[in-house]
Amino acid sequence: MQKAEYRYYEISQDMPVLVLTGEKWETVYGMDNMHFHNYLEIGYCHYGKGTVQLAERELTYDAGTITFISRNIPHRTCPDPEKADEKQKWEYLFVDFDTILKKCFADAPEKYTKLKKDLEQKVFVLDQKSNKRAVELMQMIIEEEQCKRSNYKYAILTFGLNLLLFFDRLDQKETEEKPLSDTMDYIRKLINYMELHYMENIMAKDLAKSCELSETHMRRIFLEYTNATPLEYLNLVRINKACELLMKGNCSVESVSEQVGYTVLSTFMRNFKKITGLSPNSWRKKALEDPENIGAYQVSVFKGW
Known part of the structure; x- marks a missing residue:
């Protein structure tokens, strides 16, 4: 594969x-x-x-x-x-x-x-x-x-x-376009679904339903093709969106957490630190102090070349 x-x-x-x-x-x-x-x-x-x-x-x-x-x-x-x-x-x-x-x-x-x-x-x-x-x-x-x-x-x-x-x-x-292979089409559907519904309480069954696969098969092909689990990718999307909200400067951390789909604040805090290397408040402080170099404080996992 x-x-x-x-x-x-x-x-x-x-x-x-x-x-x-x-x-x-x-x-x-x-x-x-x-x-x-x-x-x-x-x-x-x-x-x-x-x-x-x-x-x-x-x-x-x-x-x-x-x-x-x-x-x-x-x-x-x-x-x-x-x-x-x-x-x-x-x-x-x-x-x-x-x-x-x-x-x-x-x-x-x-x-x-x-x-x-x-x-x-x-x-x-x-x-x-x-x-x-x-x-x-x-x-x-x-x-x-x-x-x-x-x-x-x-x-x-x-x-x-x-x-x-x-x-x-x-x-x-x-x-001269031809359809994507079935598996790659599934991956794209999963990614698009997460980017559209990240603010919701997404469950594995929801992802599987979005591409008409079983939960087990959905998890397997996503991991095999992307080297990340669906949950890891969903967390990446959510933290990206959280950074956008934090940049506005007028939302509390609790509010940001809820708006991007986390029901437990501690889970949001843990994932934010894991992905960005900073706490939400530290990230916002540095980003607002130096907006021209915001890229230095953004998500850095799965980075390109």
Whole structure:
């Protein structure tokens, strides 16, 4: 059975795009493991050649290719075997599109809901002929993040929205999409269910019902594919949401605990410390004192590269 690693990335509350670029991403890429992320991944290949594998299908890439892979979709990048010892150069954006859409469509909730639903289903691997505008927007985001000129955060938000709309308008048939394998589809359904219902008293039977599996089988495939139990992932989601509430500064720890689905305060405190390394009050104090570096105080388990 092919496993899929869960690679978690931290994104600041007020900066919904994480930029990964530089020397680290200009290297010899070995055979990657199948994995999925907690945020949308957009990648640009400056040079290199190979395939992007998504469950039971493969899409080729080379210099100038741009990839768009929604969160929770298992995938991996595999260099061309004949060029396996050669360097490749990639740049990546990890995008919290939910935050971007909420900010930009605050007065149009129906548009926010539709766009979010559409983007969560999309996967694209586009060659140079099809992606010119997307590459331009991606490079503008990278430049703004690196230079940090006046109002750069607003510029990134604007360019980010335009980038999302570019992909939303593309014809999904261009990807030659085939269904995900059954097991990976189950994993995605489980993750989506937890992210939608984390504030509720979720039981194992609820998770099993969401993907029409037995509780035993549900637990087994989730652990085998993600190297985490469903409860560990649920705790990660809940603590992430707790961090968002704590940043607002006006909620008590007890209230935050209840809002993210914990019925026992001590359980919340224990999981918060385990995942972040800090107590809720200590995390909030440091985050409020230094909001620009909030990533340093966010959840750090299952982290990506």
